[in-house]
Amino acid sequence: MEKQKANILKFKEMKQQGKKITMVTAYDFAMMSQVDKSDIDMILVGDSAAMTMMGYEGTVQINLDTMLVFCQAVANAGKHTFLVGDMPFMTYEISTEQAMTNAGRIIREGRMDAVKLEGGERMADTVTAIVRAGIPVMGHIGLTPQSAAQLGGFNVQGKKLQDAKQIVKDALALEKAGAFAIVLEAIPSPVAKIITESVQVPTIGIGAGNKCDGQVLVIHDLLGLFDRFIPKFVKRYANLGADMQKALNTYSAEVREGIFPDKEHSFTMPQDLLQQLTAELQEEGIL
Numbered sequence: 001m002e003k004q005k006a007n008i009l010k011f012k013e014m015k016q017q018g019k020k021i022t023m024v025t026a027y028d029f030a031m032m033s034q035v036d037k038s039d040i041d042m043i044l045v046g047d048s049a050a051m052t053m054m055g056y057e058g059t060v061q062i063n064l065d066t067m068l069v070f071c072q073a074v075a076n077a078g079k080h081t082f083l084v085g086d087m088p089f090m091t092y093e094i095s096t097e098q099a100m101t102n103a104g105r106i107i108r109e110g111r112m113d114a115v116k117l118e119g120g121e122r123m124a125d126t127v128t129a130i131v132r133a134g135i136p137v138m139g140h141i142g143l144t145p146q147s148a149a150q151l152g153g154f155n156v157q158g159k160k161l162q163d164a165k166q167i168v169k170d171a172l173a174l175e176k177a178g179a180f181a182i183v184l185e186a187i188p189s190p191v192a193k194i195i196t197e198s199v200q201v202p203t204i205g206i207g208a209g210n211k212c213d214g215q216v217l218v219i220h221d222l223l224g225l226f227d228r229f230i231p232k233f234v235k236r237y238a239n240l241g242a243d244m245q246k247a248l249n250t251y252s253a254e255v256r257e258g259i260f261p262d263k264e265h266s267f268t269m270p271q272d273l274l275q276q277l278t279a280e281l282q283e284e285g286i287l
């Protein structure tokens with residue numbers, strides 16, 4: 001049976017029914033074609049594309065125009081999966097007008113179903129404004145990679161009492177502002193549990209334990225396609241990097257040894273036509 005595309009009401013219902021929501025990142029047509037055929041409920045065209053697709057050390061380098069290219073490629077394949085587009089660094093922090101304009105571009109030009117932005121209480125007014133414009137917003141708190149410099153790196157958040165309290169307050173502020181779901185990144189599992197039990201909207205964890213309403217992983221991490229560093233919370237479900245190496249080296253060896261391309265992968269022409277071609281080329285002194 002073909003997968004039914006979910007929506008924000010469905011995600012709330014899933015939380016109420018205790019059904020886990022599954023999410024991965026996706027950035028391109030080929031990968032999204034596979035995700036769309038799978039059981040995954042929702043994807044994120046994450047600004048992690050800066051790292052996984054472009055090789056930067058962090059996420060702040062990617063701009064909106066580049067993100068839109070990834071969104072469009074994913075939208076071309078994502079017919080049965082709810083699509084969330086990340087708002088890149090400095091495309092929503094300056095003013096609510098700026099945030100609304102750019103969220104609108106992600107929906108209209110990027111053909112996403114919703115946007116995601118980082119920040120809790122400090123972003124509540126912005127979330128409210130975008131939601132009022134009719135655009136579903138996913139929040140993202142805890143470790144917010146766009147502020148990694150301010151947080152002192154990609155570290156677990158909420159380990160101290162005041163920090164944990166602030167993350168809970170951030171979640172409540174996002175819910176009040178109208179966010180339809182909240183990503184909890186790299187926080188202690190008990191803090192994620194408190195949040196999940198305190199808000200009506202689904203929490204989507206990444207490094208936040210198994211009490212969240214759903215989970216998200218960066219697709220390159222779970223498929224074994226990114227080995228610059230592997231965070232503690234990543235579980236590898238495949239080793240496609242090794243499979244790719246094997247395929248590339250076999251291809252390379254077969255080309256060098258004249259094994260590929262064989263008859264099956266080549267085109268031929270009728271013998272009489274070939275004879276005529278050779279004869280004419282000889283006549284013209286080309287052969």
Ligand code: KIV
Binds near residue numbers: 025206
């Ligand atoms: O950009 C991204 O991939 C993300 C996820 C880690 C949630 O924000």
